[in-house]
Amino acid sequence: RHLLSLINDILDLSKIEAGKMELEIVDVDVSRLIFESLIFVQEKAHQHRLELVTDLSEDVNALTIQADERMLKQVLFNLLSNATKFTPDNGTITVEGRIHGSDLLVRIRDTGIGMKPEDLLRVFEEFKQLDASYAKTQQGTGLGLALAKRLVGLHGGRIWAESEGEGKGSTFTFALPLQHLNRKEGRE
DSSP states (O other): OHHHHHHHHHHHHHHHHTTOOOOOEEEEEHHHHHHHHHHHHHHHHHHTTOEEEEEEOHHHHTEEEEEEHHHHHHHHHHHHHHHHHSSOTTOEEEEEEEEETTEEEEEEEEOSOOOOTTHHHHTTSTTOOOOSHHHHTSOOOSOHHHHHHHHHHHTTOEEEEEOSSTTSOEEEEEEEETTTTTOEEOOO
8 A cells, every 4th residue: 555655646746747737626515525534544543542623614614616626635635644643642633724815724733743943844845754753663755745735736725834843743734725716605
């Protein structure tokens, strides 16, 4: 599974770099997308006694956008996977969804190992992994965040990381411009 995941990530990055990755635009129910993405990490979270919390604003709960659902699931999976991987037992992972100005903001906040200030930008580079001792014990390719950045970019958005330092958790936020996503509200 790990090798297949690595190959798929490399292929996706190659397609993006070659300009061959095309968006398959469909109606995406944002709250459903988030809850379905959480299912992929529930078992690992349960094994490590990690609390998964969702905090979606009312307008995000009722939001449908035009986007590539598979790509956005991949972004959420990569961010949630990292959060479960780098949050020690008994921690908390919170997924927040908000409308801020003209952007949809999705934030994954954890109580994990945190990052040094100099790692906040480097973490999105291909094949980069943190040097922290706990991070070295975790299996990974260093491609997940690079791919997430590219997939968010294909939707006209941006992604960034924040941390108050090592041992103080991390927050990964991506912003998608709603005008780019042909915002639809008021679903039943």
